[in-house]
Amino acid sequence: MTPEDFPLILSFVHPEPPAEGRRILPVFLPFSGCRRICLFCNQEAQTGHRREAVPGALERAESRLRDLAARGGAPLEAAFYGGTFTLLGQRDFAACLTFVRRMRREGLIAGARCSTRPDAVAPPVPDLLREAGFTCLELGIQSFSSSALKEAERGYTRETALAACLRARRSGLALGIQLMPGMPGLDLSAAREDVALAASLAPEAARLYPCLVLEGSGLAALWREGGYVPWEEEETIAFLAEACLTFWAAGTRVIRLGLAPQEGLDAAVLAGPRHPALGSRVRGLALARFLEQRLQAAGFSPKTPPRLDLPRSRQGEFWGHRGELAARYARLGIVRENVHWHEGEEFRLSFAATSGKR
Numbered sequence: 001m002t003p004e005d006f007p008l009i010l011s012f013v014h015p016e017p018p019a020e021g022r023r024i025l026p027v028f029l030p031f032s033g034c035r036r037i038c039l040f041c042n043q044e045a046q047t048g049h050r051r052e053a054v055p056g057a058l059e060r061a062e063s064r065l066r067d068l069a070a071r072g073g074a075p076l077e078a079a080f081y082g083g084t085f086t087l088l089g090q091r092d093f094a095a096c097l098t099f100v101r102r103m104r105r106e107g108l109i110a111g112a113r114c115s116t117r118p119d120a121v122a123p124p125v126p127d128l129l130r131e132a133g134f135t136c137l138e139l140g141i142q143s144f145s146s147s148a149l150k151e152a153e154r155g156y157t158r159e160t161a162l163a164a165c166l167r168a169r170r171s172g173l174a175l176g177i178q179l180m181p182g183m184p185g186l187d188l189s190a191a192r193e194d195v196a197l198a199a200s201l202a203p204e205a206a207r208l209y210p211c212l213v214l215e216g217s218g219l220a221a222l223w224r225e226g227g228y229v230p231w232e233e234e235e236t237i238a239f240l241a242e243a244c245l246t247f248w249a250a251g252t253r254v255i256r257l258g259l260a261p262q263e264g265l266d267a268a269v270l271a272g273p274r275h276p277a278l279g280s281r282v283r284g285l286a287l288a289r290f291l292e293q294r295l296q297a298a299g300f301s302p303k304t305p306p307r308l309d310l311p312r313s314r315q316g317e318f319w320g321h322r323g324e325l326a327a328r329y330a331r332l333g334i335v336r337e338n339v340h341w342h343e344g345e346e347f348r349l350s351f352a353a354t355s356g357k358r
């Protein structure tokens with residue numbers, strides 16, 4: 001038997017950093033605090049919530065929290081989404097901070113997070129948030145490309161976006177970065193640079209929202225005039241899979257891929273890469289690429305079929321949406337007969353070495 005005949009066994013876990021496991025109570029404040037409406041935005045379609053005065057939203061959130069606590073649920077994390085939280089009017093902002101302090105004191109929430117624009121976190125905003133009990137600041141960066149930001153009329157530059165991320169970090173808040181691949185003025189290579197730069201900042205979480213043309217947004221008018229062409233679905237999925245691998249390697253969880261399903265959202269999407277299973281298609285492809293990279297690095301040859309022992313919890317993700325990845329695996333000699341499932345978390349690949357590399 002030559003060294004080439006010895007089976008190689010690779011074992012590792014899924015590349016995505018483990019989940020925090022904390023549940024969230026979203027408090028949607030569509031467009032609250034926004035000084036102007038951004039070109040691509042239609043928060044009412046995106047969040048499924050209509051504009052509402054802040055006191056009413058807080059009242060509803062409190063009654064929900066009390067209700068959950070009465071039923072013995074663990075404290076949640078309050079999450080203020082849908083507008084520019086840190087540019088709320090003084091009274092509303094103070095009311096939200098007081099709400100968070102009070103709910104924490106009463107043990108109804110374990111912490112809070114909010115999303116805002118990077119040009120709305122001047123000092124002392126991050127410190128005020130942290131002192132009130134916020135643990136995470138999510139920044140709707142969308143892109144670090146100054147030219148794309150200009151084209152999308154975002155009103156800030158790469159430098160502002162970077163400074164905001166660093167400020168959030170310095171204040172001790174966990175950092176969340178939201179990017180919008182495919183936004184006007186952003187090509188594939190600039191979007192890749194965005195991901196690389198965002199990952200280099202090692203945020204705790206990333207949300208990737210491929211740009212969609214939503215009815216009622218400024219982008220809809222531009223698209224109708226032929227001034228904007230959205231990314232194709234398959235190109236977007238391939239890009240997002242690559243982005244997931246980059247973020248995971250930096251220890252960042254990708255906590256959202258595409259807009260969450262909301263009533264009326266599909267009807268509002270005029271164009272763009274919207275797929276009901278976008279997240280699972282992306283995760284499946286990311287895992288496939290990760291496995292391919294591991295096999296290739298170990299000198300695997302498709303001539304000798306490998307044996308795979310994989311976590312049962314990843315079965316759907318492995319084969320992809322409606323089994324779409326089966327053909328891709330078959331090209332490596334991986335077919336259903338040589339894939340085995342177990343209850344653990346380990347991925348084990350066994351195969352004959354051809355190059356002697358380990």
Ligand code: SF4
Nearest residue numbers: 034037038041082083
């Ligand atoms: S993208 Fe953000 S800042 Fe712009 S209008 Fe929408 S919620 Fe407001």
